[in-house]
Amino acid sequence: MANDKSKKSKAFIIISLILLLIVIVAIVSAIGSANISVLDVYKVIFSKVPIINRFIDTSNISNVQYAIIWNVRLPRIILGILVGASLSVAGTSFQGLLKNPMADPYILGVSSGAALGATIAITARLEYIKYGFSSITLAAFIGAIISVFIVYNIGKINNKLSTSTLLLAGIAIGQFFTAIMSFLMVVNSNDMSKIVYWTMGSLSGKGWAPIKTLAIPILATIVILFFYSKELNILLTGDEAAKSMGVNVERTKRVILVLGTLLTSLVVSVSGIIGFVGLIIPHITRLIFGPDHKILLPCSAIVGAIFMIVTDTISRTIISPVEIPVGIITAMFGGPFFIYLLRNKKKMV
Numbered sequence: 001m002a003n004d005k006s007k008k009s010k011a012f013i014i015i016s017l018i019l020l021l022i023v024i025v026a027i028v029s030a031i032g033s034a035n036i037s038v039l040d041v042y043k044v045i046f047s048k049v050p051i052i053n054r055f056i057d058t059s060n061i062s063n064v065q066y067a068i069i070w071n072v073r074l075p076r077i078i079l080g081i082l083v084g085a086s087l088s089v090a091g092t093s094f095q096g097l098l099k100n101p102m103a104d105p106y107i108l109g110v111s112s113g114a115a116l117g118a119t120i121a122i123t124a125r126l127e128y129i130k131y132g133f134s135s136i137t138l139a140a141f142i143g144a145i146i147s148v149f150i151v152y153n154i155g156k157i158n159n160k161l162s163t164s165t166l167l168l169a170g171i172a173i174g175q176f177f178t179a180i181m182s183f184l185m186v187v188n189s190n191d192m193s194k195i196v197y198w199t200m201g202s203l204s205g206k207g208w209a210p211i212k213t214l215a216i217p218i219l220a221t222i223v224i225l226f227f228y229s230k231e232l233n234i235l236l237t238g239d240e241a242a243k244s245m246g247v248n249v250e251r252t253k254r255v256i257l258v259l260g261t262l263l264t265s266l267v268v269s270v271s272g273i274i275g276f277v278g279l280i281i282p283h284i285t286r287l288i289f290g291p292d293h294k295i296l297l298p299c300s301a302i303v304g305a306i307f308m309i310v311t312d313t314i315s316r317t318i319i320s321p322v323e324i325p326v327g328i329i330t331a332m333f334g335g336p337f338f339i340y341l342l343r344n345k346k347k348m349v
Contacts, residue, residue: 010295017302021081024306028313029073033320036065044069075208079270080312081305082211082218083203084277086267088304089222090260091278092285092297096232097256098163101286104279105264108170108257109147111275112177114268117143119181119195123188136198137210141269147173148261161253201274201327203312210270221263222301228256229293236291274327276334277304283338307333 029041040061047056048070058066090105098107106112121139151173155166185192231252234242239249264278281304282296289299308326311333315326 013289013295014298014302017299017306021302021306024309025077025081028309029069029077031313031317032068032073034065034068036069040065041069045074071207075206075211076203076312077309078211078215079203079206080309082215083267083271083274084281084304084306084308085222085301086218086263086304087274087278087308088281088285088300089225089297090263092282092293092300093225093228093232093256093260094278095282095286096293096296097235097253097260098167099236100163100167101283102279103167104276105260106174106273106275106278107167108261109151109173109177110144110261110264110268111273112174112181113147114140114144114265115195115199115273116147116177116181117141118198118272119184122191122195122198123184137269140272141265143177144265144268145261147177148257148265152257160250161257197325198272199327200325201272201330202315202323202325203271204316204323206270214266214270218263218266221259221266225256225259225263226297228252228259229297232256232293232297233291272325272327274308274330276330276338277308280334280338281307 026038026041026045030036030038043056043058043061044066047053047058061069087105091103094103094105094107095101097103117139118136120143121134121136126135126139151166151169152161154169154173155161155163157165181195185195231242231247234245234247235249235252237245242249242252268274282300285296285300285303289295307330311329312326315324315329318324318329
């Protein structure tokens, strides 16, 4: 009976967060220089849904308004949902795996590898675009994967993954790649502003193309990580205890590392580096909903998505028509709030 109540409680929390996300999507879609109502946003969205679209009247929405909602704002918001959910789920997984609340998706050198890859593409003037992806996107993805591959192999000791060595290797490789990137920026000073803007992160001007390509692999990876929630809970008890409970510790670590890295690399290659989302959102959701990964992972995904689209809306409207890179906004919110959480936790101890 208690187990049934617990399941119902978890389902209620997740459904409530999903409904909140849907409401916020409509609200932020209506915010901007163009005069668009929340009702118009819903009409445009449901006009694309089969069967339901028969009952939707969009005659009062101009072609310009329709294009702004469907071609500009909605793809940006959906990309924000994918980015926020991905970074949050990856951060939650890494924090559980490494038993370190300060771990984030970039701890294994993903950001530095992606930044170096993007920098090489920018300075080499590789400007082609195919299937909605630029050479910079592809180079960033390859750089992220190479970085984590190096870190992973350094972190292995006698075919076992040492979390402490992994973290140290991530920091070392990250600093090394950052140094190379900085050197390329100095040598190619004309490209410095473009490189810096990419490293601050942005969801601007991406359109539907990257969403159509990335949505399925991102959602599939998130779902697979959800299935590892039980193993993540057991790993919190320690490697030896996990082994005694039948968990293949080394295999589980490898799978979670690969999935978390893939998730982060996919979104970073498109959005650039957006800090604090994968660090602070898992921490906030853990404080609110507890350490059980069965509820923590889905809640982190939804809260991360909400946080991302709200901060992105602020980034594009706060000093309109100038747009601030969203990574700056997430850091401005994330830094002080994280310190506040740490201070509150310290007082409770």
